[in-house]
Amino acid sequence: MSTKFPKKLIQLPLTLLRVLLSLLVLAGLxxxxxxxxxxxxxxxxxxxxxxxxxxxxERIFVSDFSALTMTLFGAGCLLLGxxxxxxxxxxxxxxxxxxxxxxxxRRDEK
Amino acid sequence: xxLSKLIKFRHIKTQKLTRLQIVMRLCIILGVVxxxxxxxxxxxxxxxxxxxxxxxxQSFPFTEYITVETTDVxxxxxxxxxxxxxxxxxxDTEISITEQNGRLIIEQIPDFVIPLFSLEAFSRKIEIALxxxxxxxxxxxxxxxxxxxxxxxxxxxxxxxxxGGVEIKKLSxxxxxxxxxxxxSSEIGITAFSSGKLKNSSGEINFSFSCPVNAVVxxxxxxxxxxxAASASADTSQENSFIITSPSGRVRINKPx
Numbered sequence: 100m101s102t103k104f105p106k107k108l109i110q111l112p113l114t115l116l117r118v119l120l121s122l123l124v125l126a127g128l129x130x131x132x133x134x135x136x137x138x139x140x141x142x143x144x145x146x147x148x149x150x151x152x153x154x155x156x157e158r159i160f161v162s163d164f165s166a167l168t169m170t171l172f173g174a175g176c177l178l179l180g181x182x183x184x185x186x187x188x189x190x191x192x193x194x195x196x197x198x199x200x201x202x203x204x205r206r207d208e209k
Numbered sequence: 210x211x212l213s214k215l216i217k218f219r220h221i222k223t224q225k226l227t228r229l230q231i232v233m234r235l236c237i238i239l240g241v242v243x244x245x246x247x248x249x250x251x252x253x254x255x256x257x258x259x260x261x262x263x264x265x266x267q268s269f270p271f272t273e274y275i276t277v278e279t280t281d282v283x284x285x286x287x288x289x290x291x292x293x294x295x296x297x298x299x300x301d302t303e304i305s306i307t308e309q310n311g312r313l314i315i316e317q318i319p320d321f322v323i324p325l326f327s328l329e330a331f332s333r334k335i336e337i338a339l340x341x342x343x344x345x346x347x348x349x350x351x352x353x354x355x356x357x358x359x360x361x362x363x364x365x366x367x368x369x370x371x372x373g374g375v376e377i378k379k380l381s382x383x384x385x386x387x388x389x390x391x392x393x394s395s396e397i398g399i400t401a402f403s404s405g406k407l408k409n410s411s412g413e414i415n416f417s418f419s420c421p422v423n424a425v426v427x428x429x430x431x432x433x434x435x436x437x438a439a440s441a442s443a444d445t446s447q448e449n450s451f452i453i454t455s456p457s458g459r460v461r462i463n464k465p466x
Contacts, residue, residue, distance in 0.1 A: 148325050161261035161301040161324045165254055169326070171247035179240030185233035 121199045128187065128195055135183035142177025149173050261322070262329040266297040267306055273345040274312040279354045279373075280319045282333050286358040289338035298335045301327075319352075349375055351393070362401075370395060370412065386451075390414055390458065405451045409458040418464040423447045430455040434462045 148160050149170030162169060226234075271292055277284055282300045289295055294313060298304045302320040306313075315337065324330035344363040349356050351373035358377045364384035368375050370393040377397045380386075386405030388395075390412040398417045407414070426432045428441040432453050439462075444450075453460055 144325065148323070158261070159321060159323055161322055161330060162326050163258075163260050163328060164326050165250065165258035167254065168247050168250040168258075171243050171250055175240050175243030175245075175247055177240070178236045178243060182233055182236030182240050185229065185236060189229055189233055 117202045121202060124195045124199060128191060131183060131191065132187050135180045135187065138176045138180030138183065140180075142173045142175070142180055144173070145169050146173030146177055260327060260329060262299060262301055262327065263303060264297075264299050264329075265304065266295070269294045269296070269306075269308055269313055271340055271342065272308060272311050272313045275339070275344060275346070276312070276314045276316075276348040276350070277335075277337065277356065278314070278316040278348075278350040279335065279356065280317050280352045281354050281373075282317050282335055283354045284335045284337065284349075284351070284356040286337045286339060286356070286361070288359060289340045292340050294340065295338040296335070299329060299332050300335065301330055301333060304335065351375065368395075374412075388414075392458075402449055402451070404449065407451065407453045407455070407460065409453070409455040409460055411457045413459045413461075414455075415461045416463065418462065420465075421449050422462070422464050423450045424462055424464075425450050425452045427452070427454045430460070431458065432460040432462065435464065435466070436461075 148162075149164075149166055149168075149172070152160055152162075152166035153170055157166070160169075164172065271294060275294075277286075280302070282298070282302075282304075296306055296315060300317060301322045301324050303318040305316045305318055307316075308314075315335065317335070339361075341360065342362070344361075346365045346367070347361060347363040348367040348369075349358075350369045352371045354373045356373070356375045358375070358380075360379040360381075361377055362381040364382070366380065366382045366384075366386050368388040368390075370389070371391045372393050374393040374395040375397065376395065380397055380399050381401040382399065382405070383401055383403055386399075386402065388405070388407045388409075390407075390409045392410065392412050394413040396415045396417075398419070399422075400419050402418060402420050402422055424432060424434050424439055425444060425447075426439045426441050430441070430453055432439045432455055439453075451462075
């Protein structure tokens, strides 16, 4: 009992560091997913607007971008956003989950 | 014999991609390619493009009748440095400025326009510089924009607001003051007043009078004079009578005791 308490006390900074690291990983994931959603939203606005302007209805949209720039920008944003969301789902989420699991697993203590 | 059979890359471990991974990689690669295309188009083809923002500046000799009508472009009325009326505007819709028989009409022509990725759209405004003199009639109409005015001296003043509002710091109205408000909020400081009528549906209007005024409040109206709820009356025979009808909006009047 008397030896366990100081051992746990010594492990406290390490545990805090682990918690901080996992929070950092979570924040990174949230940042990437937010950026992806923002890109998709931007693309979903710009792509139809650019397409409408390319067809010839220029008067509705007032923009500093030309119709071609707006269409390419919209398509690029939409595709990149979808790609990033898929990247999160396929790679980043499992990777970070594995990392956090290994961080808290007691393998090193054994 | 096929080349792949001759050369065997046994030392390289190839990863078999799933459909989802292929789609993901395609999306990212195509997305980057399209964005690079957009950047190239912005760099090389942008000079041919003109933004749809309308800008202009005009000057007119003094006229006694002025009408300003705006839909969603804010209007700023200030004092002119000379004897002329100066108007400048930045707008995404057409602005019509006409002068006929001594009447100046500044009107934003309503149109279905969506501003997208436009920096100039943030600075939309109509600036009117009026000479500091007495006007016979000034009419201010706004749908959703705010009209801001410093000092104004006119015999007749007519204000109509939908969801927009009017802010006048010092208004001198020697004749008739009429105001119709729907849901907007307005603040008007009045230095000279003769008679007037206010019809407020559900908006909020604050008046601060620095001259005598007799508030005539119709029944069911919410009107506070110097912070106290005003009781309904129908006596319009008194001088400086200001007839107020406000069924569900709120009118506050601050006046000298």
